[in-house]
Every structure is written in C-alpha cells, then in structure tokens.
Amino acid sequence: MKERYLVTGNEAVSLPTIRESDGGLEGFSILYMAAKGMLEIVGSPLMAPFVEIDGEAVPLKDLSWMRTHYWIPSFTAWAGSVQLEGVILAPVGERGFCYRLKAVNRDEKPHVVRYGLKGRWGQTIHSINESKPVAGEKHAYNSGWNHAFVMDMRVGVSLFAFAPVYTEQPEISRTHCTYNQEQDGAVSYCLWREETLKPEEDDAENFWFGVGFEEVAASTSAKEMLRQGFDEEYEKTCRWLAARERSAGDPKLDELLNMNMFFSFFFGSGVTLDTEELVLVTSRSPRYYVSAAYWDRDSLLWSFPAILMTDPAYAREMLGYVFGRQGRNVGIHSRFIDGTVLEPGFELDELCAPVLALAEYVRETGDRTVLTQPDVASGVERILRRLAGKKHPEVALYETMLQPTDDMRVYPYLTYDNVLVWRILRDLAELYEGIWTKERCDGLSQMAEDVRAAIAAHCVKEKDGKAMYAWSVDLKGNWDVYDEPPGSLLLLPFRGFCTMDDEVWKNTVAVIRRKDYPYSFAGCPIAEIGCPHAPHPWVLSIANSLLSGNRDSAREHLLRCVMDNGIACESVDETTGESATGDAFATCAGFLAYAIDRAFGEGKSHI
Numbered sequence: 001m002k003e004r005y006l007v008t009g010n011e012a013v014s015l016p017t018i019r020e021s022d023g024g025l026e027g028f029s030i031l032y033m034a035a036k037g038m039l040e041i042v043g044s045p046l047m048a049p050f051v052e053i054d055g056e057a058v059p060l061k062d063l064s065w066m067r068t069h070y071w072i073p074s075f076t077a078w079a080g081s082v083q084l085e086g087v088i089l090a091p092v093g094e095r096g097f098c099y100r101l102k103a104v105n106r107d108e109k110p111h112v113v114r115y116g117l118k119g120r121w122g123q124t125i126h127s128i129n130e131s132k133p134v135a136g137e138k139h140a141y142n143s144g145w146n147h148a149f150v151m152d153m154r155v156g157v158s159l160f161a162f163a164p165v166y167t168e169q170p171e172i173s174r175t176h177c178t179y180n181q182e183q184d185g186a187v188s189y190c191l192w193r194e195e196t197l198k199p200e201e202d203d204a205e206n207f208w209f210g211v212g213f214e215e216v217a218a219s220t221s222a223k224e225m226l227r228q229g230f231d232e233e234y235e236k237t238c239r240w241l242a243a244r245e246r247s248a249g250d251p252k253l254d255e256l257l258n259m260n261m262f263f264s265f266f267f268g269s270g271v272t273l274d275t276e277e278l279v280l281v282t283s284r285s286p287r288y289y290v291s292a293a294y295w296d297r298d299s300l301l302w303s304f305p306a307i308l309m310t311d312p313a314y315a316r317e318m319l320g321y322v323f324g325r326q327g328r329n330v331g332i333h334s335r336f337i338d339g340t341v342l343e344p345g346f347e348l349d350e351l352c353a354p355v356l357a358l359a360e361y362v363r364e365t366g367d368r369t370v371l372t373q374p375d376v377a378s379g380v381e382r383i384l385r386r387l388a389g390k391k392h393p394e395v396a397l398y399e400t401m402l403q404p405t406d407d408m409r410v411y412p413y414l415t416y417d418n419v420l421v422w423r424i425l426r427d428l429a430e431l432y433e434g435i436w437t438k439e440r441c442d443g444l445s446q447m448a449e450d451v452r453a454a455i456a457a458h459c460v461k462e463k464d465g466k467a468m469y470a471w472s473v474d475l476k477g478n479w480d481v482y483d484e485p486p487g488s489l490l491l492l493p494f495r496g497f498c499t500m501d502d503e504v505w506k507n508t509v510a511v512i513r514r515k516d517y518p519y520s521f522a523g524c525p526i527a528e529i530g531c532p533h534a535p536h537p538w539v540l541s542i543a544n545s546l547l548s549g550n551r552d553s554a555r556e557h558l559l560r561c562v563m564d565n566g567i568a569c570e571s572v573d574e575t576t577g578e579s580a581t582g583d584a585f586a587t588c589a590g591f592l593a594y595a596i597d598r599a600f601g602e603g604k605s606h607i
C-alpha cells in the first residue's frame with residue numbers, strides 16, 4: 001500500500017515525510033545558499049516513536065491523526081495497553097522542531113513502560129530538481145552544550161549540525177540516550193524514558209532537535225526551544241496560525257484552504273541556514289519533482305497571492321528577494337535560489353510575473369513606497385527593456401520561447417502571455433502615476449491598448465463558425481486550439497482582459513471543455529483540463545475554474561480529489577482523484593488556497 005505522508009515545518013526546517021502509518025520521520029530538509037538549493041537529512045527512518053512494555057517491544061497500531069490549526073500534526077496510537085500520544089511541532093521563528101511523546105497506561109495493572117524515539121541518519125541528500133548524495137563525513141560525538149550528543153556533516157569544515165536536547169539538568173533527568181557511529185558512517189541513536197506507570201498514569205517527554213551551522217549553533221537552537229518550554233512554543237505557533245486562518249464557510253473547504261495555504265507559506269519559501277536569507281522555491285519537499293529551485297511564475301502568480309492574503313509584510317519581503325537576488329535573470333526559465341541561471345530559455349509569462357505581483361501588493365496594501373525602492377525601480381526598468389526586445393517589429397505582440405508548462409512553444413505569440421503583457425503595461429501606467437512623467441505613463445497606456453488591438457486582430461480565429469481565442473499564432477496564418485492549466489485561457493476574465501459574458505471567451509471555453517478536446521476529461525468524475533505535460537486533470541485547472549465562473553462544478557471536482565493526502569499535487573487521476581503527478585507542489589497549493597478563498601471565502605466579493 002502506498003505510504004501517505006503528513007507535513008509540517010517552519011521558516012528554517014521542513015518536515016516533508018512524516019509517515020501516516022507509524023509516525024516516523026524519513027527526514028528533514030534545510031535551505032542552503034552555498035549549495036544553491038536544499039539539503040535533506042534522511043534515514044530509514046531518521047526517527048520514529050517506539051514503545052516497550054515490561055521489556056518487550058510492542059508495535060504501534062491504529063494511529064489516528066489530526067492537525068491543529070491545519071498545520072501541527074498529532075496522533076494517538078496503541079501499543080498493547082499503552083496509549084501513545086505524539087505531537088510534531090516546528091515552532092515559528094525557531095531553528096528546529098520538537099517530537100513530543102506522552103505514554104498513558106490504560107491497563108488495570110502497573111507496567112514498566114519505555115518509550116521514545118529511535119532513528120538512523122543514513123545519508124545527506126543535495127536536492128535541486130534531482131537528488132544526489134553529499135560526499136562528506138558524518139560525525140556523532142558527546143557534547144557538553146546539550147548534555148547528550150551532536151551529529152554533524154563535514155566537507156572539510158562543518159556543513160551543518162543537528163542535536164537533540166531534552167534537559168538542562170542531566171543529574172536529575174530520567175531521559176536517556178545512546179548513539180553509535182556505524183562502519184559505513186551512518187549514525188544510529190535512541191532517546192527514551194522508562195517509568196513504571198500505574199493504571200491511568202501518564203508520562204511525557206519533549207525531544208527537541210536544533211539545527212545550526214555547527215555544534216554550538218545546533219545545540220543552543222534546541223536549548224532555546226527547551227527553555228521557552230513546549231507550552232509556550234506550541235501556543236506561540238497556534239496564535240500565529242490562528243491569526244492567519246481563513247474560512248470558506250464549509251469544514252472540508254476550510255481544511256483544504258488553510259492546509260494548502262500554510263503548506264505554500266512554509267514549503268514555497270524559507271530562510272537559508274547559512275546566510276539567513278528569505279528565498280522562494282517551487283517546493284521544499286523532495287517529493288516534488290522540481291524541488292528547491294525558483295520560477296518567477298510559480299512563486300509570483302501562484303504562491304504570492306495566497307501569502308499576500310495571509311501576511312502582507314511577508315509578501316513585501318518576497319518582493320525584495322524577487323527584485324533583488326532574482327532580478328538579474330528575470331524571465332529565464334528557472335534559477336537557483338542565489339539568482340543564477342538553472343535552466344535557460346525565455347518565458348514571457350515569467351517576465352511579467354514580478355510586475356503582476358507588485359501591482360497586486362500595492363492594490364491590496366496601498367503601500368506605494370515599495371515602487372521607489374532601488375531594486376524594484378531598476379527591476380521594473382529591466383523588465384520593460386527585455387519586453388521591448390521580444391516585440392514583433394510591426395505588430396504589438398510579444399513572443400516567447402517556452403509555454404507556461406515550460407515546454408517548447410508551437411507558435412511564438414501566445415494569447416495568454418500577451419494578455420499578461422497588456423495587464424502589466426496598464427498596471428505600470430497606474431502604479432507609477434505621479435512618479436514617472438505623464439508622457440511616459442500615457443505611453444504605457446497606449447502600448448497596452450495596442451496589445452489589446454493586436455490580440456483582437458491576430459489571436460481571434462474561427463472554429464465551427466464561431467470566433468474563439470487561439471492558443472498561439474505565428475502571424476503567418478498558422479494557429480492552434482490548445483490550453484495549459486499553468487497559463488490558461490480560462491483566466492482572461494480574471495486578469496481583467498474581458499468579461500465572462502464575452503462571446504469570444506465563452507466560445508473558447510466551450511471548445512476546450514468539449515469531449516472531443518483530448519485534454520478536457522469531460523464526462524469524468526473530475527472533468528478538468530490537462531495537457532501533454534501531465535495528461536490528467538490539473539489541480540491548477542480546478543483553481544482556474546474556481547476563478548472563472550465555474551465554482552460549483554469546480555467545488556465538486558475538488559471535493560472528489562484525494563491529491564497528495566489533501567495537499568496540492570500537479571495532476572490527479574480523473575476517476576479516483578488520487579495524485580497522478582507532482583506530489584507536494586507548494587506553489588500550486590498557494591494558488592488553490594487563493595482560489596478557494598476568492599470563490600467561497602473572505603475574498604468571494606471579488607468574483
């Protein structure tokens with residue numbers, strides 16, 4: 001049976017593979033600027049809870065999970081007559097996490113109960129799309145900084161360290177630890193408590209794990225959380241989450257909205273261990289097939305709207321990273337987290353994405369001071385220069401090399417992409433009114449109208465006697481009927497280009513939703529749009545439908561979806577709703593949460 005995973009994390013640490021079957025953590029991950037991506041500390045598992053009763057190991061059974069505030073996972077399980085409760089907490093603002101365990105004797109007689117965590121650190125993996133083992137030395141050693149032991153990875157000098165802490169007073173602690181450095185370099189360890197529990201008596205321990213550049217940083221990161229105490233760290237995190245929760249007026253939609261919103265927040269962005277910089281990524285989960293890298297489109301068109309509605313101050317920090325570190329290569333297919341080019345190739349939608357996010361931020365917050373920040377101001381100028389280089393010599397249409405799926409175009413002028421060009425030209429004219437000259441703003445407005453006219457003249461074609469928007473054209477008479485969920489023609493009204501009553505748009509929607517269109521999945525339980533990149537209904541298509549006048553049918557499709565245990569994936573099986581491709585898709589999760597909120601929740605007045 002396929003393992004299902006739960007997730008949690010904070011700004012510094014991601015826990016992407018919490019096994020639903022036994023509560024084991026297969027690993028955790030950290031962002032690392034010098035590595036240009038993500039480091040995963042993994043094992044088989046890295047840690048898992050265990051129970052022994054009167055000296056005999058008893059397997060955990062009947063795990064029942066819940067998520068507090070849609071993000072903090074906890075479980076109850078049974079090991080014989082002992083009930084074990086677990087909470088996995090990654091406190092906001094901290095550099096580490098806690099695995100709290102509580103054992104309760106539900107028998108009518110006393111038992112000697114040993115419970116705790118066992119694990120094995122087997123590998124460190126470097127992930128940027130692909131995952132490869134890091135060649136270095138693993139070490140485990142006693143440390144007076146945490147009265148236990150520290151594990152670290154060295155590549156000449158320390159790369160990172162992590163360490164458990166459970167007490168500051170070892171002379172009175174009843175918690176124990178052992179560890180062993182194996183011949184292959186792996187580190188196995190065990191942390192446990194042993195108590196004689198009377199009937200209905202309980203006992204609990206908090207196992208804190210700190211992460212840092214080396215021994216002292218890791219140990220004191222854990223010790224800081226220990227000193228704050230579990231209750232304080234738990235309540236602090238609950239307050240943070242509760243202040244950002246949204247409601248869609250339905251318990252199931254609320255769960256999908258908030259769980260995906262928090263997943264996008266904590267897995268679509270984070271702080272690097274080595275430089276403490278905010279960075280944006282497709283996903284901090286190695287289960288997503290292009291993890292730990294940056295796309296303008298993914299972070300700004302999908303994740304940014306959800307984060308803006310959740311935390312506007314954090315959204316402004318995101319813009320600082322986008323126009324700062326990432327600004328030099330704006331519009332290039334994908335980049336490393338340090339801003340250098342990962343995958344070359346020009347994408348017009350990605351060139352437009354920073355301006356669309358900037359405009360959305362200013363509209364929502366009224367904060368125009370961001371417009372004159374040096375990186376933002378110079379970044380906008382860079383975008384306009386690069387945009388000018390993609391214009392047809394005579395027609396006000398702009399070309400792209402890659403489509404919104406990152407696949408090669410058929411014809412160079414995409415209707416959807418040029419609608420984004422129209423949008424950013426209008427936005428810039430409005431945003432910079434009073435900052436730029438009137439002549440320049442009027443010129444941008446006129447450029448936008450020229451693009452609108454060019455789309456009407458060259459991108460509207462006839463099929464079956466009805467006018468519709470082509471997917472792409474070459475200005476030589478060639479065009480195609482097509483659509484892609486990552487940049488869909490369904491979204492033209494959402495972008496403000498037309499209304500939902502526009503006949504050309506309605507005809508377009510009818511064509512791509514018809515049963516004879518090969519990627520419509522019409523008649524299936526989940527009748528959303530797919531494409532060759534992933535030939536199943538896309539979760540992004542459900543979000544697109546929520547935003548384009550089909551919220552009721554999209555709601556039915558969404559509620560049939562299992563996805564990745566409730567977390568957004570790239571596409572789902574059209575019959576079962578199980579994940580088909582792209583598990584743990586953090587930026588998509590943001591757009592799904594945003595679309596649910598716009599359609600049913602606090603943002604519904606905008607629809």
